[in-house]
Amino acid sequence: MDKVKILEKYLPAQAAPLIARWIDYFKCEFKISRNRNSKFGDYRSPYGGKGHRISVNYDLNPYAFLVTTVHEFAHLHTWNEHKQKAKPHGTEWKNNFKKMMQPFFEKDIFPVDIKKAIVSYLDNPAASSCSDLNLYRALRKYDPPKASEAILTVEKIPLKALFKLKDGRVFRKDEKLRKRFKCTEIATRRIYLFSPVAEVELIEGATAA
Ligand SMILES: [Zn+2]
Known part of the structure; x- marks a missing residue:
């Protein structure tokens, strides 16, 4: 062709x-x-x-x-x-x-x-x-x-929700800092800044304090 x-x-x-x-x-x-x-x-x-x-x-x-x-x-x-x-x-x-x-x-x-x-x-x-x-x-x-509905991004999930990345790492969504979201990696307690449009998988029903 x-x-x-x-x-x-x-x-x-x-x-x-x-x-x-x-x-x-x-x-x-x-x-x-x-x-x-x-x-x-x-x-x-x-x-x-x-x-x-x-x-x-x-x-x-x-x-x-x-x-x-x-x-x-x-x-x-x-x-x-x-x-x-x-x-x-x-x-x-x-x-x-x-x-x-x-x-x-x-x-x-x-x-x-x-x-x-x-x-x-x-x-x-x-x-x-x-x-x-x-x-x-x-x-x-x-x-x-x-x-587009099926794709979840950090900005679309609720605050404090737990989410997973493609590599399997789990994070909690924390507050917004300027343009990005502070998120804590559960396993290491390290803080990362995520773009609001980063694609994530929501861990259903799980929230963390
Ligand atoms: Zn380029």
Whole structure:
């Protein structure tokens, strides 16, 4: 099957031809990853005989998939231009991300709220990774309803509730500190700061004082 046809299954159809062209143009090994991890996508620069590699999670909604893909291609392009001299989410990356987002803006691919969130993300000099909260929330709204309801995040669970991470560690949700939640790891009594959108599994019926 050709690239465009495959990409159309994961991102907005109008965006597929350009992404397919980037894959060829940048000679990039592009993988749709089946691993479920906390990262939406990943870029690896050429190393040990391998070329550019990008992977993007298969289970993102089409808009999140496209934004993540452009994010990773901006890393690739920045690496081509500056190698290790540019910071991963520094000015050079940001300018490339902005530039590479333009063709999709021009095609009017994004709903208004996502476009707004991307624009304000790009205009915010402090923004860095793809985990920007406003952008993340705007993208999440377009997840299929069932999936997004099933996903619990730290901000959605009650105070003092116990929750589990994918690695099995158990925490108690404590108070909010500025933008993040203080959480105590039960086994070690250590305190960690969690992003409000960190995905967690609620331990049903359990609360701790
Ligand atoms: Zn990045």
